[in-house]
Amino acid sequence: MVRMTEQFPFIAETTSLPLLSSMCCVRRGENFRVQGKTVSRPMLCLILQGDGVLALNDTVYTAQAGSLFVLKPGTTVEAAARSNVTEFILLSMDTVRLQQVRGEWKMTSSSDFPLDWQTGRLLVRHEQQVVSRLESLYETYRGLQPDHFISIHSQLHELLQFLSENRLEANYEKVDPALERSIMYMRRFMSEGISMDQLAKIAGLTPSSYSRSFKKAKGMSPTDYLNRLRIEEAKKQLTEEHCVLKDIAVSVGYGNEYYFSRKFKQTLGIAPSIYMKxxxxxxxxxxxxxxxxxxxxxxxxxxxxxxxxxxxxxxxxxxxxxxxxxxxxxxxxxxxxxxxxxxxxxxxxxxxxxxxxxxxxxxxxxxxxxxxxxxxxxREKQALLHFKELEFHKFEAGPSLQSYFGTARIALMEITNQFIRLQGANEHPLNNLLYDELGLQRAQLLPPDISRYEYTADSIPLLDTDFLFVHRASLQPASEKAFRRMKQTASWNRSTAVLHGNVHDISNWHLLCWNPEGRLQILNELQQIIQQASAYPHASLIMIGP
CATH class of the missing domain: 3.40.50.1980 (Nitrogenase molybdenum iron protein domain)
Known part of the structure; x- marks a missing residue:
């Protein structure tokens, strides 16, 4: 057993031995969907071909060739493929937990994932090597190599070791095992006093080197990270019935409830007594x-x-x-x-x-x-559910929107009592939805660094766009007067959108884009434009707003 621990050092940390349960390579055609499947064993999923969306416990990811995902037992999976062909490898594991009792090793089965990885996408360096290792393991599993029963578990351990050594942080910095050891110590002993010297010693670094390395990898200091861990644990305990602030404060390492309350409010902006209810x-x-x-x-x-x-x-x-x-x-x-x-x-x-x-x-x-x-x-669960619903709705609506609008340029306008506002090209949730996520084409009416620009009704620039979406911020007489004045200008009447009847009233997209329900409404209005354009192909102005 010692020899095995030396060969697979991560076993010593987790006291778990992963064993290969099954593997399969799945290939599907267009319109491939997975709806509400629940994972029963620890799994890895590698996308070999295709792209689409993948929802794991209502958290949505973009799935494309080379993406690797961790699926812990109990994970609910939904997926939809965008490509004509989708191919992926599924690797299922059993876990044997090892425990030394009175000098003897005892084994029990466990449904836990063998490593401390969370459900979701696993970022790793050398993606092509990951693909090669998984494909090689699959060939071995199918029995196409001699002594495959002996080598499959060895290859699995080598694969997990490779992934463990080449994991990346969210900022694509390499995961440092030394830093991970110090974080494990933080989690385990957060109720006690933890010093920078202790953490640096665990990581095998000087305090100054440890602090620099930690901030580069995690984007914050070790002290701030420890505080975040403590607050996250406190938040979990605050949702339990009959919780006591004093007990929670001690359990997460703040000593007394007054100091705990101050740190909690500094972090979240509200007192723990409010968070409880x-x-x-x-x-x-x-x-x-x-x-x-x-x-x-x-x-x-x-x-x-x-x-x-x-x-x-x-x-x-x-x-x-x-x-x-x-x-x-x-x-x-x-x-x-x-x-x-x-x-x-x-x-x-x-x-x-x-x-x-x-x-x-x-x-x-x-x-x-x-x-x-x-x-x-x-209401975090409701928010995640709405995010998922929005992503799948975008997925379904995308092809028809791209087919109808194609390379046509679109522009957004708002009419107030005094001004005509044109939407610019800057970073904004509405622009991200229309142009980045849905792939529509933006008309270049304003310089790229301007968010919105205001004009008087008779000074608007040439509306050089194929589609014009108009939001009327006010229905007061002054707003209607401004609209009529604008429609008399040459800039309006020479617009391609006006000449071809592609001017559409819309709701306040600028405000709606800040929440999932509002973004769904924007998608629905775009689809409604397509439907009404088919029903009224010669209309000069289609009204869809309220």
């Missing part, structure tokens, strides 16, 4: 980014909606009257928590005098923001 809170929003729409899509209707950003087209006296009215409504609603965006920082003191208030900083993308909101109200 997050799925029962009366929540209000203070946002111009549609936070109330995010919460509604998660099944939670805010008790009040506050929108305090100044609109240049609103009279100042009318604006002040509206703010006072909204604050009165907010007080009457008596929320337990107010969630706002960074545009409402000027109102923070007044908001927090009504209820605990959290103002979210700008998120990297719409998904991060939506997931953050979902966590604050205890």
């Amino acid at each position: 997050r799925d029962q809170l009366r929540v209000a929003t203070a946002s111009i980014m549609g936070f109330h729409e995010n919460l509604t899509s998660l099944g939670l209707h805010p008790v009040a909606v506050f929108e305090g950003a100044l609109d240049r087209e609103t009279d100042e006296n009318e604006y002040e009257r509206r703010i006072i009215e909204q604050f009165n409504q907010l007080r009457q609603a008596k929320p337990d928590l107010i969630i706002g965006d960074f545009y409402h920082k000027p109102y923070y003191d007044r908001l927090k005098s009504i209820a605990p208030t959290l103002l979210l900083e700008p998120a990297e993308d719409w998904k991060s923001q939506h997931m953050r909101l979902a966590e604050l109200v205890g």
Whole structure:
């Protein structure tokens, strides 16, 4: 047994011996789908050919040739192929757990994955070597090589060892086994005092080298990482019935509940006492980014909606009257928590005098923001489910949208009481959906570094686009007047979109794109455009908005 441990050093860490249970190579044609299959054994899945979407426990991944996935027992799998041919290898394992009792080794079967890897995509270096090793193991499993019964388990161990040594972080930095040992120590002993010297010693590095290596690999310092582990563990315990803050504080290494509460609020923005009952809170929003729409899509209707950003087209006296009215409504609603965006920082003191208030900083993308909101109200599962539904809907709608629009250019316009706004080409969730995810073609009406540009009705540039999608932000007479004035200009009447009847009214896509339900509505409106264009091929203006 010692010799085996030396040959496969990862066994010493996990005290588990993986054994090959079965392998198969699956090849399917177009329209290949997998719906709601549950994995019963630890598995690896390698995509050899094709591309599509793969959902593991409602988390969606892009699947393409060379992608390797870890499937732990209990994982629910859904998949849809985009290509005409899909081919992949499935490797199923059994795990024998080894334990030394009074000098003797005892073995018990286990359904756990033999290594501490999470369900999802496994990033590795040398992808082609991974493919070669798995294909070679498959040939051995099929009995095409001599002594295959002896060599298959040896090849499996070598494969897992190779993957373990060549894993990559999310930032594509190589996973360092020394750092992983220190992280295992953090997880195991987080309830105790852990020093930088201890962690560096475990990793076999000096404290300064350890700190530099850790930050390069994980994007944060060891201290911040340990704090995140402690907060994540605390969050799990806070969702349990009859939990006690003092006990949780001690179990995750914060010593007392006051220090724990301070660190928790620094990290999440709300106190642990609020987090404990997050799925029962009366929540209000203070946002111009549609936070109330995010919460509604998660099944939670805010008790009040506050929108305090100044609109240049609103009279100042009318604006002040509206703010006072909204604050009165907010007080009457008596929320337990107010969630706002960074545009409402000027109102923070007044908001927090009504209820605990959290103002979210700008998120990297719409998904991060939506997931953050979902966590604050205890609806992460609903958010993941909506993400999955959206991805599969995009998958199904994509071919018809690309077939209809093809290489035609599209442009987005918003009409207000005073201005005509054109959507630019900058990084924005709406642009990402239309041009990156759906593959539609953007009309170059504005310089690439401009997000949106405003024009008066009679000063718009030539609308050199094949399709024009128009959102009317207001239906007041002033807005209708601006629209009529614009339609009298040469820039409008010379537009290819206008000449060919490809002008379409739309909802507020600029706001809808920040949550899954809104993005689904955008997809539905695009599909509706196709349907109505077929029904009314000679219409000059098709109205689909509300």
